[in-house]
Amino acid sequence: MEEEEYDKISVTRICSRAGLDRRTFYRNFDSKNDVLEQYIRLLGEEYISIYTVIEKPDRYTAAKVFFEFWSRHLDFIRNIKKCGLSDFIFQRFEHFTKEHTELLIGDEVRNLPLKYVFAYRIGGFWNVMVTWANDGAMMSPDEMAKIVSRIA
Numbered sequence: 001m002e003e004e005e006y007d008k009i010s011v012t013r014i015c016s017r018a019g020l021d022r023r024t025f026y027r028n029f030d031s032k033n034d035v036l037e038q039y040i041r042l043l044g045e046e047y048i049s050i051y052t053v054i055e056k057p058d059r060y061t062a063a064k065v066f067f068e069f070w071s072r073h074l075d076f077i078r079n080i081k082k083c084g085l086s087d088f089i090f091q092r093f094e095h096f097t098k099e100h101t102e103l104l105i106g107d108e109v110r111n112l113p114l115k116y117v118f119a120y121r122i123g124g125f126w127n128v129m130v131t132w133a134n135d136g137a138m139m140s141p142d143e144m145a146k147i148v149s150r151i152a
Contacts, residue, residue: 001079006032036085040092043073059149063125067141067148070129077133090126124148 001009011032015025029035047069054061070077080089125148132144139147 001083002075006083006085036088037092040089043076044093060145063148064141064145066125067129067132067144070133071137071141074133074137077130081130081134086130090123093126094122 004013009032011022011025014020014032014035015022018025029038047066050069051057051062051065054065057065080086128144128148132139
């Protein structure tokens with residue numbers, strides 16, 4: 001996606017770059033979207049594994065983990081934005097994180113309708129992260145965590 005628009009990338013090109021035969025590709029994936037979805041699942045699993053080791057995450061810690069995680073994937077974020085895939089990726093990531101709602105919702109909001117709290121938090125974090133990445137991630141994950149934890 002750094003070199004070419006996503007819509008113009010063919011399975012043949014993916015296979016060529018990966019050194020795979022097309023038959024091997026199609027044994028594992030149905031389409032290039034499946035490859036992207038698998039990558040999203042892997043990112044989601046990596047994120048959740050980092051998040052789950054925090055004993056009692058507060059807003060600041062949760063935000064810092066989020067921005068530290070995505071700081072390692074800035075090129076990916078910029079490429080999905082450039083290729084118009086932000087919504088596609090967000091929907092997959094949101095679906096994955098909904099499976100782990102208990103990790104993302106603190107006691108301070110348990111008496112509120114959780115689907116709205118969750119939608120606000122994950123959507124807000126996502127949009128701030130994409131904006132941060134597109135601005136060149138000039139602020140550190142710590143600085144971003146301080147900002148987001150104050151407004152969340």
